Amino acid sequence: MKVPLSRPEITELDRRAVLGILDGPTLALGPRLVAFEEAMAKAAGTQFAVAVSSGTAALHLVVRALGMGQGDEVITTPFSFVASANTILYERATPVFVDILDDTLCISPDLIEAAITPRTRAILAVDVFGQPAALDRIREIASRRGLLMIEDACESLGSAFQGLPAGNGRWAEAATFAFYPNKQITTGEGGCIVTDSKEIYRLCRSMRNQGRSEQGGWLDHERLGYNYRMAEMNAALGLAQVSRLDDIIASRQSVASRWAERLAPLAERGLLRLPWIHPAVTRMSWFVYVVRLAPEIDRDAVLRDLLGKGVECRPYFTPIHLQPFYREMGYQEGMYPVTEAAGRQCLALPFFNTITDEELDYAADALRRALDR
Numbered sequence: 478m479k480v481p482l483s484r485p486e487i488t489e490l491d492r493r494a495v496l497g498i499l500d501g502p503t504l505a506l507g508p509r510l511v512a513f514e515e516a517m518a519k520a521a522g523t524q525f526a527v528a529v530s531s532g533t534a535a536l537h538l539v540v541r542a543l544g545m546g547q548g549d550e551v552i553t554t555p556f557s558f559v560a561s562a563n564t565i566l567y568e569r570a571t572p573v574f575v576d577i578l579d580d581t582l583c584i585s586p587d588l589i590e591a592a593i594t595p596r597t598r599a600i601l602a603v604d605v606f607g608q609p610a611a612l613d614r615i616r617e618i619a620s621r622r623g624l625l626m627i628e629d630a631c632e633s634l635g636s637a638f639q640g641l642p643a644g645n646g647r648w649a650e651a652a653t654f655a656f657y658p659n660k661q662i663t664t665g666e667g668g669c670i671v672t673d674s675k676e677i678y679r680l681c682r683s684m685r686n687q688g689r690s691e692q693g694g695w696l697d698h699e700r701l702g703y704n705y706r707m708a709e710m711n712a713a714l715g716l717a718q719v720s721r722l723d724d725i726i727a728s729r730q731s732v733a734s735r736w737a738e739r740l741a742p743l744a745e746r747g748l749l750r751l752p753w754i755h756p757a758v759t760r761m762s763w764f765v766y767v768v769r770l771a772p773e774i775d776r777d778a779v780l781r782d783l784l785g786k787g788v789e790c791r792p793y794f795t796p797i798h799l800q801p802f803y804r805e806m807g808y809q810e811g812m813y814p815v816t817e818a819a820g821r822q823c824l825a826l827p828f829f830n831t832i833t834d835e836e837l838d839y840a841a842d843a844l845r846r847a848l849d850r
């Protein structure tokens with residue numbers, strides 16, 4: 478049997494929505510884009526949304542709209558997908574990494590506070606594997622110290638923190654979502670900025686569209702911009718998918734529970750730790766299902782074993798500061814011990830809406846055998 482790590486669920490309605498675009502005259506900057514943005518603003522509980530071509534593009538535009546540049550420090554986490562720190566580098570600002578909490582794997586508020594210098598301008602928090610970071614405490618620190626806050630919610634669409642949806646304007650100045658095929662909903666490629674700030678909204682809309690203004694002509698460019706637009710086919714797919722977001726979250730919750738049942742005996746034997754969700758997370762929208770193997774277990778040997786049996790797993794995440802081009806900037810092992818331990822021990826298991834009990838049994842059995850070696 479082969480069990481993939483992830484698999485998008487494309488329904489008949491999704492298919493029809495995309496094909497419908499091809500029957501019409503508008504392939505870009507049309508009504509689907511507007512409708513998708515309305516749906517995303519609704520999902521985040523924000524006033525504004527700007528859909529773009531990827532989650533990375535969304536983060537880039539937010540970093541730029543907030544005016545980050547050379548000499549500015551942005552405090553962020555090394556335990557994330559590489560794009561969250563890269564987009565700070567795009568603007569020649571400096572990512573300042575601080576370590577994570579061992580239980581949620583999200584950035585540590587206490588360490589954020591300790592890392593603030595006169596050059597610190599912003600905090601870029603990442604919701605890891607679907608779980609929102611300590612958004613209340615990070616907001617409190619940002620407000621008290623006069624800093625901006627960005628929420629990378631690219632993994633947490635549909636989660637809620639203290640009753641408010643991930644991406645909500647109560648916490649960060651702006652937040653981002655991503656729609657790569659392994660995310661909760663997909664547009665093929667895509668991303669979105671959500672915010673309550675009219676200024677950020679206006680800047681991001683202009684910059685995704687070559688720096689054009691709302692009123693000016695097609696060949697009038699007010700500022701440096703990019704082509705980060707989302708096409709109508711992608712927006713149509715996203716709109717169809719987000720309309721059943723509640724069902725998607727429920728089926729992913731069910732898969733997480735079925736994994737937990739199967740892995741409970743291994744957790745009891747101390748071979749691994751199951752994901753732990755903070756009580757302030759009032760709704761969990763699972764992105765991936767990641768377990769932590771006991772420190773004495775050779776995670777990479779287990780990974781090879783599972784791959785050999787057709788069970789696709791992945792070591793989520795390799796810490797950003799240990800990626801080759803970050804090492805060249807002077808980062809090295811030993812700087813962020815909690816992140817590095819998680820990087821050595823974490824294993825993402827097959828996880829998608831439509832995974833069957835048979836596939837779960839097969840994968841869980843393969844994991845048990847690998848751990849019993």
Ligand SMILES: *Cc1c(COP(=O)(O)O)cnc(C)c1O
Pocket residue numbers: 531532533534557558560561603629631632655656657667668
């Ligand atoms: C997926 C993801 C992104 C954006 O990814 P794209 O592939 O550019 O859409 C950014 N940050 C995190 C934490 C992510 O998981």
